Each structure stands twice: as C-alpha cells, then as structure tokens.
Amino acid sequence: MRVLMVAAENDRLPNCKVGGVADVIRDIPYALAKHQVETLVVVPDYGQPELNRNFVCDIAVPFRQHLETATLWEVKQADGVIQLVISHSLFSEHGGAVYCNDDGQRPFATDATKFAFFSAAVSEAIEHGLFGHLDVLHLHDWHAACVAVLKEYSPRFVKLKMLKTVYTVHNLALQGIRPFNYDDSSLEAWFPTLSYDGQVLCDHQYPHCFNPMRSAIALCDKVHVVSPNYSEEVLQSSEPDRGFFGGEGLEHDMQIANRYGKLIGILNGCEYPQKQSLPKPDVTEFLNTSEQTLFVWMARTQQLKSSHYIAHQRVKMWLTIPSSGPLITSVGRLTDQKALLLRQTTDAGIVLDDLAKITARSSGRLIVLGSGDAHLEDVFTQAMARNDNLLFLNGYGQSLGDMLYDIGDLFLMPSSFEPCGISQMLAMRSGQPCLVHQVGGLRDTVAHFESGFVFSGEDLHQQKTQLLNMFTQALDLYDNDSERYDQIRDGAQAKRFEWDNVALSYINSLYTP
Template structure:
C-alpha cells in the first residue's frame, strides 16, 4: 500500500507545533509497518543539496511553476519537498515581527495545488491530508483517491475571500463558506474519513460553540468522523537512554530521577528542601493557560512547592513571569525553548502543569508520564483521554484533573496532588504512569485499518 502524506510541518526539518512531531511519528510507525509513504512538505529553505530527483508538476498557471525535490534526510527518511512560489520563508507562518505572513492563504493554496498535481502523477492508494494547509488539494482532484483528513487544530482554517473559488479547482463549490472560501470546511466535506487527534476532542468539536464554526459540517460526517490519539517518539523520550538528563533511570530503578530533580534545583538556584518540584514546558499563549500559574507562584511557600516554567510567546505574560521569578527562590522562568532543557525539566520534575483551555491532543503530558512526572491537567481534549483523575479512579488514575479552568482550581489541584504524593506513594504512581505505552504503534495500526477500509 502506498500513501501520499501531505503536511506543513515535519520533525526535525520544520517544527513549529505538535503537527511536526505528530507527522513524523506517524510516518515513522507506518514505514516500520511496511507501508510505503511519500511525504510531501513545503520547501521552506529552497533546498539545493542532497537532491536525488526533481519532478516537475503540472499545476495551474496561478500556482506555478512547481517542482518536487526528493531528498533522503538522515533522521526523517525520504522526503518530497515542494518548491512553489512563495513557499520559501524563514518561518512557515509568521514574520520576524510575530505577525502572520500576509500571503499565507495564497502560499498554502499553491502548495495544495502542487499536492493535487503530485497525486495525479503518482496515483497513490490513499491520500492523507493534515490541517488547512493541505486542504484545497481535494478541490482540484476529481476523481480523488481515497482520502483521510487529520484535524490537528481546528482553530486555524485558512478562511479567505470568495475570489479563490474560481481558481482552486472543479470541486470548489464545497469550499464556499458564508460568501468566502474556507479550505478546512471543504476538505471536511470531501474527505472519506475525518480524524481528530483524540477521541474526546470529537465530542467537543461537534458541540455547539466548540467547533470554531464548523460544528454542522463535522456533525454531518456521522460515523466517518473519528478520533485517534497521537503518540510520542518513545526513542527520543526515553529516560533509560536520554542523553540530555543528569542520570538515566527506569520504573525499576528511580534513583536517577531524584538526581535529575536535584540537578534542576541546582541549575536554577531554587530553595533546596524536600518539597515537590513542578515544571511546565509550554507556549505562552491563552490556549495553554499558563497565566493561571501566577496566583500559584505567590503561594509556593505555603503549599510548599517549587516551580520552573520554560516557554515563550506572549510578551506581557513573559514579563509577569520574569518579575515573579525575581521575587522568589521557589520559582524560575526561562523565556524561550531549548529541547535539551525540556528533557531535563521533565526528567527532574515531580509534577507537570498543563492547565490548557483547549488541547486537541497534547503531547507533553505523555512525555511527562514517560518520565514518571505526574500531570495536573484540565478536562479538555486529549487530556481527558490520557489522564484519568487519581481521586475518581484510585487504581488506574494517572494525575490530577482540575475541577474547572481557573487559578483557584489549579491551586486546589496542587494541594490535592501534594497530599496524594506524600512519602513513598509518589513512587507507586510514577511506576504506574511509566508503564503506559505512548508509542505510535497502536495509532499507526488504527490508521492502517482506515486506509484499508476506504481503499477497498
């Protein structure tokens, strides 16, 4: 079976958010299962080295010229880089000033036209599209191969003016949306299967007011809309082999985790006592809810707790966190992102804070549990599927679920977990969460079943 897998991000070549890790993780697992996968990715850097083959694409005049550069990447494997007007940029989505590129819709519709041209040329058994960046490919494919559309973040839809309806292809009427063009709504209507990135998220996005305006077309899909939980790369996130952490450890021998915690305490000059260490690795956006930790910081002496936050994004929130860190020896804030530091924090933490307001799947809570770091989460999206509450499920619980999305609920959740994790109880819980298989093997099997169902 041969799959064409089109995405806007693919780790480690292009990483902005969870789409990159999800794309790379699934493709790697599919290839291990014997599936032949052609990965299509925009050529953001205008690659000139390591090109094995160049394929000219027959695209509409407005979308071209376009070519595919086939390269073998040492980590990602074989990748088909799409070179079309406007795709090459320093960042896939945003300008240096933080604002989105003004021609993002044009760029990714050209990319989608190139995807359609490649599909006509290569005739795959199944086409797998990801998010709005690839969605208008189906407008230009008539007939189209059996198609899966994965929804990683429904909040971004690429909606634009109605003039695009005359350009994108013979099935463009499906993309008409309130007088304009909506790439995602059209692909939701045309794909054979639509897959959200967690089962619980399906129930969210089909409820009025939670599907970012697309509730009706999503509900219309019936049983062809489903949810498959993402996995994580368990070779990269492996406490027994991790090169970034102070000492490696396992569920059978947790001594190294205590040394990892001490390393974090020393690195950030935190109060050196026996209180629990909470960490957060996140983006500073409203979606991630990190603003909710500000009142918690003022209570760290009373709880007691120590906290380290690693993240970048909103400047005002960053300033508030930096000011709080200057006032406390129980809190540290690092403005930015560093992969090795993320590993050190997750390995050294006792608790992992994830107070998201919206989380289609979430990956960092899985990474945290892989390292025996207990998550505190909100009851949204994939967090519901991955973190049953300890009090509600004493034998199978994996963390603490906040009663609502508020600072008060976060403080209450921290108090609950501090009580639950007293003494040696936390080691029992660590071993429980470390035993869970978060790999891509099961999700890949579910996708393969869907590929076979729709291609037959």
Template sequence: MNNFLFVSAENDAIANCKAGGMADVVRDVPRHIAENDDTVHVVVPSYGRLHHEGQMISLLQFPLRGTEYFAELYKVRGKKEIKGIHHYVIHHPEIQAGDIAHIYHNDPKEPFFNDSIKYFIFCTAVAQAIKNGAFGDLDIVHLHDWHTSLLLFLREYHPEFKALQDIRTVYSIHNLAIQGIRPFQDNYASVRNWFPNIAFQEEVLRDKRYPDCINLMAVGIRFADSVHTVSPSYKEDVMKPSSPPEFIGGESLEEDLQKADKEGRLVGILNGCNYANINVAEKGQLLKNILKAIFPWLQEESKKYKADFLAHTGEKVFSWMENPPKFVVSSVARLTEQKFYFFKRSPEAFHHLLTSLQRVNGIFVLLGTGAPEYEELFREISYERENFLFINGQSEEVIDSIYLESDLYFMPSLFEPCGISQMLAMRNGHPCLVHHTGGLKDTVHHMKTGFSFDGPNYDAKISNMLEAFDDVINLFVEDRKTFRAIARRAGKERFTWKDSVNKYYTQLYDLPLALPIVKDVTKEVSKVS
C-alpha cells in the same frame, strides 16, 4: 503493498521542520506504516531553506493566477534513513519561511494572508506531482490540517486534477481552532485570485460566520473520505458548539463534524508516544542545563532586548543551586491562549500556586516562547517571585531535563486536541495535573495516573484548579506513599503508535492490517543445535 502520501506543513523526520506536535505525528506514523512493509512518501514545503541539501527530481508546471507556475520537487534526507520512507520538499520563491519556527507567518492584521498564498502554491504543486506520478501509484493520500485541504478543493473542482478522485484521501484535524479563512475574491490572497478559471460552489465552501470567505478547515471536513481527530474525547468535544472560555468545541464547524459522524466519516484515534530511542538527560542537571542555555542566548543579537531578564533568570538559578528545590512543577509549551489562558486572565491564581509551592521549598519551571503578551506576563511574574523560573527560550537539553526531573507536570490547557507533553512526562514516571478536556481526558485519570480539574464555568474551573493543586501538594507532604503509587502508575501507562496506527489502517484507511512476519522456529532451533 500499499503506497501512501503524507502531505503536511511540518515534518520532524527532517531537520528544522517543526513548530508543534503535528510534526511529531508526521514523523512517527510513517515509521509504523513502513513496519507493515508499506511505502510512505512525505512532502512538505521547503520554506526557501529545506531544499538546499536535497536532490531535485522534478520540475512541476501548473496553472495559477491565470498564468503558468513552476515549482521544484526535491528529495531530501531524513534524520534517520528508514526503509520504505521517502521525504520530499517543494520549492517556489513565494513559499516563504514565516516568523513562527521559520514556518508559519503571524498576520494579526489580516489572518492567514501570507500562509494561504504559500499553501495555495504548495497544494497545487503537490496535486501536479501526484498527477505526474512522482510518488508512484498512490493508494492513500493523508492530509494534515487546513494547510493541505486545498488538495480536496482541487480534487473536487479543478478539471486538471480529477484523477485525484480515484485515491482515498483522509484528513487529520490537529487543531480545529486554526481554520485558514480567506475571502473568495477582491483580495490578493483570495481563492478567485489564485484560481480565476475554476468553477466552484461558494455555498459548499463558505464559512458560516463570514459568508464572503472560504473556510479551508471546513473544506477538509466536508470533502475528505475520512476525517480524523487526534483523540476520541476531542472528537466528542468538537461536535458540540463552543462556549468560550468555559468550553472550546466545534468552533462553528460542529454541524459539519456531526454530519461527518452520521456519515461514518469521523473517527477519533489517540496519538501515540515514542517509547524508543529516547533522549535522556543526565539526572540532577536541570539547573545546570538552564544556565548552559542562558549564556549562549545572552550573546545572540536577536535576544538583546531580553538580556536583562536572562541575566535575572541566571541569578535565580544560582540561588536555587545553593538551596535545591524539594518539589519541581513544570510546563513546556508555546505561550498561547490555548495553553495559558487561565493564567493570563487570572494571574492571581498563578501567584497562589507559587505561594503553595513555598510550603515545600518548591519551584515552578516554565519553558516556552510565543505571544508577546504572554511572554511579558511571565517575565513580570518572574521578577516578582523567587520560586518561578521562566525559561524564555528553546533548548532540547533543558526540555529533556524538565521531563526527567519534574515532580509534577502542569497542563492547564483551555482545550487540547490530544497533547504530547503529558505523555512525555508520564513516560518518565511523573504525574500530571491537567484540565479535563480533549485528549487529556483520555490520558490522565484523576487519582489513578495523575490529577485533573474541571468546572461548569470559568470561576469554578479556577477554584477547582487551585484546590486540585493544593491537594497535590498536601498529598506529597502527608501521604508520600499514595503520591508515589500514582507516579508509578503514570510511568506504566503506554500510548503506543503501534496501537494507533493499527486503528488508522482499519478505521481511516479502510485497509487490512499487514500480516505479522512469523519466524521459522524450526530453522532457529537447528542453528542453535
């Protein structure tokens, strides 16, 4: 039996610890590892709140900033109790909740300032917990994104944590564009401030664009025993240099990734999708569920500034309830440059899509929150266009209804490491229109299970996106049989975690797969007789 430790900033297997798709991965992969009769420990920061209902099991003492730090390790309850899986959080007063999903800080003036502090403390506490044997004798440590890569720095340079070198450590890249870049020195949130007595090699750690800074994403790539991208096509993308906005690739780390690939350390494995225990909204309730979400939001003090817009949205929903749309296009995403750059730069293109939808009495439903400039853009368009419903909030019930009732799911991501939304839409038998990039290449196949667009430059991409959208509308109107066949094939696609985790074992963990449990058929027969 193997013993795993997952270290992450997010974990959707416990309540209120999700900001993005990484939390889904950290929730789902351990469940499939546990099915192999292996044991998984999952540890995340407490963010000052997740430890309240937990059981403190260890007080951790470790050196930081030239003094002794103390942190508390708590065992916490998962949303589901699953044999072989144990959930933990680490609490320290300086590991604070941010403004993004009560997890990450948004530091536009000095990026990663607050986040680096809390993850410096978190990673050192985890290293001490491993050293103390809090998780038992570990076979695999699996790190997720830059927030956890400092464990590899500690393994490499810290004399207190040399024992970590005996444990195979793998590193998953969920979003290469967010790299955790901080100064080496002369800053409170710098490496030398937090580790003043550790001798390390700056040239091995530095960011190639900012030579006075450490790049924590690069640390993960350079020091891990195995490096993992969350789709095969994203692996190919990130080994090429970026040329934004036409192409987002390695983001200055392509040479590191090429080196890892030559060394046999870089692996692309597609994320899976959950096809069991699905929350299914009642069909035909999309517009009602939007209204049900809006009214409570109107009473929240934090949303007073957008009360007028919420009331405006509710009024539009009422009008569509009287004249139900014949075609629903949807998107569910955090409002960021990655997800909606094309619309921010070319809002006229979005207006074109809405005009095309008018031909079929169609609406575009967008649910999301995020960057203020993107929220403002979509609120403005919503005031202007009757067939655009911008749901500027978060509601699981509305999201379930969107995935259940959309005729077309639209995902024009500038880049996409893997993507889960397209899988969720396809799971319900709805085709997607996607930008031909990253994991979207691996999951949506043009005119077979969905639709895609691309182009050699920005203008070509926009032109092809509009043409592809119009082609979808025309297909829906003029060749419903073909449209439905594409939808059926989308619904039959399966991107299972079982297949992905099997590849984790052989390609990432360098472990044999557990033998399947074979029932004694003769005993079963004798019972029946």
C-alpha cells in the same frame, strides 16, 4: 498499500517543526511501514540549505494566472518511508520560517497563499504520477486543505479524483480563513478559473470568505481528530466565556461527518526509546544549561528583554540556594489554549501567582518554559518578578524541554482545550505525574490518582478554583504520603501510547473501507 501524507511540518527534517503536528508526521509513517503500508511524506522545503536532497522533477504549476515552476526533491528513503520536499521562492522568501505572522487586518494572508501553491504543486505532482501509484491521500490541517478543493472542483485532476482522501484536524482553532475574491490572497486569485460551490467552502461566520478547514472536512472521505474524547467535544459549540472550546464554529460540519460515519477519533502516539544507562540530568545541570541558553537568547537582540534579565538573575540565585521541595514544570506555547486559566485573576494577582505561593509552602519551585503571545509573555514575566520561586524561560529549546520532563516532580498542563497533547505523554514517559484539565486528549491519557491528577469545572471560575484545589492536593500528597505519590509516578511511567497501535487504527479506521 501506498499513502501520501501532505503537511506543513515534519520533524524528520531540520527546522521544520513548530507544533505537535511535526511530531506526528515524524513518527506515524514509520509505524505504518511496519504494517506494510509504504508512506510518502511531502512538505515545503522552506529554503533550508542544509537539506541533503536529490532532484526528482520540476513541476509546472498554474497559479495566480501564471505558470510557476516548483521542484520536487527526495530527501531520504529508508524503512519503508520516502521523505520529499517541494521548493519554490514562496517557501523560502521569509528566511526559512514555517509560518508568518500577518497583521490583524489580513490574517493568514502570506501563509494561505504559500500553502495554496503548495497544495497546487502536490496536486500537479499526483496528476503526473511523480509519486508513483497511490492508494490513499492523507491531508493534515488547513495548510493542505486546498488539495481537497482542487480534487473536487478542478476537472484537470483525474488521477487525484480517484484517490481515497483522509483529513486530519490537529488544531481546530486555526482554520486559514481567507476571502473568496478581491484580495491577492484569496481563492479566486490563486485559482481564477476554478468553478466551485461557495455554500460548501464558505465560512459560517464570514460567508464571503473561504474556509479551508471546513472545505476539507466536507470534501474528504474520512475526518480524523487526534483523540476519542476530542471527537465528542468538536460536536458541541464553543463557549469561550465559560471556558469550553469545542467545534470552533465547525460543530455543524463535524456533526454531519459524524452522522455519515466519517468522523474518527484516534489518539496520537509517543516514542518509547530503549532505556539508556546514562543518568538523568539534575536540577543544577538544567540551571547551567538554562544560563547558557539565556545568553544565546539575549544575544539575538540589541535591547535586553526583561524576561531574560529576571530569569538570569533567578537562575544565578537558585544555583547558590538549592531547593529541598518539589519541582513543578510546564512546557508549551504561550497561547490562550495553554494559558487561559493561568492568567485568570485572583487575590494574589493571577492563578500563576497562587500556584507559586502554594509551591512555596512545600519549599518547592516552579519552572515554565515557553513563548508565544506577547501579552502572555509580559504577564508571566511580571509574575516571575513577584515570586522568587518562579522561573519563566521565555523561549524554547528542545534540550531544555527534554530536561524538564526528566527532572520534574509534577507537570502542569491546564489547557483549556487539547486535541491530543504530547507534553503530558513525554512527562509521563519520564515518570513525572501530570496535573491536567479534563479535556480532549488529556482526559484520554491521564487517569486521576492513578497516573496523574485531573480537574474540571463548568466555567472559568470553577476551573481555576478546582485547578488550585487539585494542585494543593497533589503537593500535600507529595509532602505527606510519598509512597502513594510514588505509586502515581510509577503509574505514569508505565502508561504506553504506542505508535504501533495508532498505525493499526489508521489502517483499519481511516485507510480501508
């Protein structure tokens, strides 16, 4: 069996990772190859000059009433996987950025055009046999959804129509919605001769707009979400005011997919490298690395960010005054998906303030690593200024994240929704119990008082209250029953979410009838 995976991110390549989808695309093809599934992976090249590539072919792509030329390159071929990229000026004109941030008046405009062209180039390459014989086409997130649209509605793509098509939803909150017409970044601007069914492709809330994600859910043979529990949550309507995030406006489409046996929930996996004899880093090593990283971040702008200045002062203080208590860690993008509960108001300020104060009672410290929403960055910086035992590192570095997984005593992941989650798996792999919200993949991976701590709640008020209560219980256990806490730590480290098992589920549930 030969499978072509089409995605926007791939952590096998340099500078081609933003979120968790890159980890999946990095790992699952090699797990599939162990089961005799040859996998080809194609992503845009984003103009990366350091790619060692071999020319395959130029591709003539009709797009926006012009015939554009894209180029297909092979990057590497090993272990049953072929890594490919497609180059074009649309992918390289933004300095190698995977995604661009358009203003609120035209959301997704730049990226939607870029990925519509990418989808068209992939479709042309399939039609001309540039990938060789294929059995399954596996599309990932809204960025690859236009391939499904062209497969269904363009009479030009005969070979494409013959392929079984699987669609994986990694992030239902981002759907890539654009107008049908009257805009440079619209379906009819990209494909002016395409005859399509607007009832199938339109967004429910904005019926004059094209919704790529909804389109792919409707048009693909299988729809895959990345945890079993999340496959149940997406059938329900989101209620953000009470803190529940489900189908995000596409619950009706998910219900139809479920009714026809198309909707499948398969948990993502995690890599478990062989144990090395190298000692784990300690807190002092982490703080020294943090100081060096902060200098790099500071040098990127002429004006010093307050978050970096306060963090540097905090690192210097912590280096001179060691802590005897627990180290609480958190790693992730600063978005409301991850931080909605942490920014809820309390008598102390926000929930993050309360967590810092509870940690202080155990003589502990709390480290948050992440960047994202500018308002959340400001809110977290202000909380850091109010709490001497809180360090907020406003950025991201792979080495810093890896070290936090190793040195922490409790990992905090109170996401309001989490389709699967990888951070909790990485923390557990290092023997760090996690405190998580009972949603999505977090519910599927963390067992309460066995491998971590789980809270829930019917609305935002209950959720923040139960988060604080469970956090207090976890630290009380850490302080007063170290044997029980170590059992939970061992339970976390013993859990396994092997890609090998995930690959078998892909083959049996997604790729074969």
